[in-house]
Amino acid sequence: MKLHIASRAPNPRRVQMFLAEKGVSIETVSVAINTQEHRTPEFLAKNPVSRVPVLELDDGRFLGETRAICTWFEGHHPEPNLMGVDAEERAFIEMHDRRAEFYCLLPIANWIRHVHPGLAPLEQPQFPEFGQSQAGKLPDLLRVFDVELASRPYWAGERFTIADITAFCAIEFARGLMKFRPSDLGLLHLQDWRDRINARPSAKAGM
Numbered sequence: 233m234k235l236h237i238a239s240r241a242p243n244p245r246r247v248q249m250f251l252a253e254k255g256v257s258i259e260t261v262s263v264a265i266n267t268q269e270h271r272t273p274e275f276l277a278k279n280p281v282s283r284v285p286v287l288e289l290d291d292g293r294f295l296g297e298t299r300a301i302c303t304w305f306e307g308h309h310p311e312p313n314l315m316g317v318d319a320e321e322r323a324f325i326e327m328h329d330r331r332a333e334f335y336c337l338l339p340i341a342n343w344i345r346h347v348h349p350g351l352a353p354l355e356q357p358q359f360p361e362f363g364q365s366q367a368g369k370l371p372d373l374l375r376v377f378d379v380e381l382a383s384r385p386y387w388a389g390e391r392f393t394i395a396d397i398t399a400f401c402a403i404e405f406a407r408g409l410m411k412f413r414p415s416d417l418g419l420l421h422l423q424d425w426r427d428r429i430n431a432r433p434s435a436k437a438g439m
Contacts, residue, residue: 233258234288235301236278237438238265242337242405243298244285245438249397250302252434254309261288266353299329302394314394328388328395335373337402342366344409351409371417378414381421385428392432400429401438 235251235258237244251258263269263284270282278294279286287295287304295301306315316322345355346363377399381387387395403426406412414422429435 233290234261235259236261236263236275236284236286236288238263238270238284240408241265241284242341242401243283245404246298246397246401247285247287247301248438249401249434250314250394251305252437253312253314253392253397253432254305256305256309268353299394314392314397316393325388325393325395329393329398332387332395332399332402336377336399337405339366339370339373340402340406343370344405348409374414374417374419374422378419378422381425385425387425396429400426400435
């Protein structure tokens with residue numbers, strides 16, 4: 233199998249961190265998205281919506297979408313469990329993972345894609361005012377998570393899960409390109425959580 237990725241992109245990093253937690257090694261293929269390699273006919277044959285990551289399976293099929301790829305590996309490598317051991321836990325972990333994706337990663341990605349000049353080749357046209365509006369919403373969105381992390385150690389509860397991976401990769405995307413730190417907004421619980429996750433060996437995956 234092969235995992236098609238792009239450097240510094242948060243979604244491939246989510247899968248790579250997930251695999252690192254599982255102790256799974258897989259060949260990676262770097263896709264140069266800044267030069268539009270993800271929009272070539274060769275790549276579109278793998279993923280018609282021109283997004284990374286993509287998992288190339290041994291039988292010739294291609295699996296896209298970050299959470300779908302993680303679900304595939306969770307099924308084939310069930311330990312350590314990162315997505316829930318039963319229907320109830322899976323539902324609550326998915327809820328927190330979705331919240332991390334929609335209310336943390338998405339506004340951060342929109343902020344960066346529409347404001348950072350280095351992302352201009354990927355986002356045409358850029359709408360800086362829209363990007364800044366997303367940045368303006370971040371404090372209120374992240375404050376919700378800061379309050380929740382005051383009463384539990386991890387994003388979805390008492391143990392590390394895929395939700396922590398999604399949220400961590402979002403925060404790191406903003407840190408790397410926009411020099412963002414939760415503590416700059418007074419979000420000390422979120423900063424403490426980020427620092428604890430960053431100390432995990434898997435945090436180095438995809439860097």
